[in-house]
Amino acid sequence: MPIDVREINRNAPRKPSFKGVKWAVIGLAAILVAANSFTIVPAGNTGVVLTLGEVSANPLSEGFHLKAPFIQQVEDMSNKIQVFNATATAVSRDLQTVNSEIAVNYRLVSDKSPDMYKNVGLEYSTILVSPVVQECMKSATAKYNAEQLITERESVSTEVKTALDEKLNIYGIYIEKFNIVNFDFTEEFNNAIEAKQVAEQNLLKTKTEQEQAKVVAKTEAEKKVIAANAEAEAILAQAQAQADANKLLEESLSSKVIAYEQIQKWDGVMPKVTGKDGGLLIDVNIDESANNAAASTPQN
Template identity: 45%
Template sequence: MNNTNYVNVNSKPVKKIVIAVVIILALLILGLSSFTIVDPGHTGVVVNLGKVSSTVLEEGIHFKVPFITQVVQVDNRVLKTEVESNAASKDLQTISTKVSINYRVNKSASADIYKNVGTDFTNVIVNPAIQECVKSIAAKYTAEQLITNRETVSSEMEDSISQKINPYGLTIEVFNIVNFDFSEEFNKAIEAKQTAQQEALKAEQDLARIKVEAEQTIEKAKAEAEAYNLKNAQLTDKIIMMEFIDKWDGELPKVASDAGAMFDVSSYIGASVDEPDSGNTNNNSTESDNQ
């Protein structure tokens, strides 16, 4: 006799169990398919049987029709892209540029941009717009102007790119020209020009300094001449004689000369040397005659 135990799947209890498990699994799958979660910083674009709806879901959990509704998430956070390209300036100089922009997708435009472009809008819209606008703006300026008017050039490029991407619901947050690279020949020419300008400025400064020093020398000479003339105008014979008397030690100069005196000091020393009294002289003469 065969004692092997086996389950009879055709029995009613077993069938009920299998059916119950299937129903539970189906309900579980159906339940999970009825909800979707939109990640933070994203919006959910509702697609019903392949048709894009204008309904946009905010971040969080949402109910949807299982197997009929699909929710595509669009990133609305600030995105960054960098584009390198070559352009020609107005004076036909080759310029290598690197531009960086931070941009975002407007939430209200999520459905339209997904419908018209898809999710790869960076490569489809943004990067080509950057390359085209950089080349068109660079062609308006000479290579030197691109350097000296960098702020103006940057503003024009940003405005031009905005006009290209704004209709798609994309907004520029930050725009930067990372670099402008020129040919080696142009860099050498710029360096030579700057050197010449610096040397010219130095020569101009030296000339100005020499001019100032010359003017100072002239003014100093004029002042000295005026002082000398003023001193000579005040120097009279009387002043010279008074200076001589003040410094005279009472001895005549021991110098061989003719009988004439070097200076007529009689009129200046009369007050300091007593002259003989004329009355006494006459008396003495009388007495001598009487004898």
């Protein structure tokens, strides 16, 4: 019986084929290469390029960029405004312990991003910003006494912001805004401040009452002066009116009128003295019995 070679080959075990695996590996490698051949820098960020660990001086701007796969790496550095909140403990000029709650708004400029990454790293807020803020806050607080820190808070904030800019601008960090949220003092100092405010309020109240009393007294005195002046003016007016009346009466009397008035009032007794013009000058009061006695006396 002849042997069928084709039948033998068909039934013989087949050797495994790596052709499909090879193409799968090639496809996967191509995907990995393609995925590592580009980068996208988010908005508000700067891409710091690392070539085998070396920092490039030329940062990448926002958007799509090509890069060497597996050789270059891109780190994103935020250039947005960031907020740093902290509590700073310092001592005032009058040796009062002051705990301050502060808020710092700052940003990193894009041109300085590579240097910041190279010299400080991604944690520059903790490594650089925090200690500088503490230092500037302590320095400014020591220039004011505790009461001035409260009453001149805006001046203190301005001074601290200026000091922060001087120390951080060289690193590319710019302070957008600095706020002192709150000052907290010891309980003893707070009690002293409260007692002082109460004393000042009582003093102000006393001064106000004194000023009011002075105003009332002045008003009463002015009223009395006005009343006295009015009374004096009334008396003067009355005297002037009487004088005017007397003058008018004097001007209206004539010798005939006077003689007529005297005749009307004469009781029939002849006066002892007469004027050269026959008028009555002196009315001598001699009772009627004396006149009668004188008339009955014989003449020598």
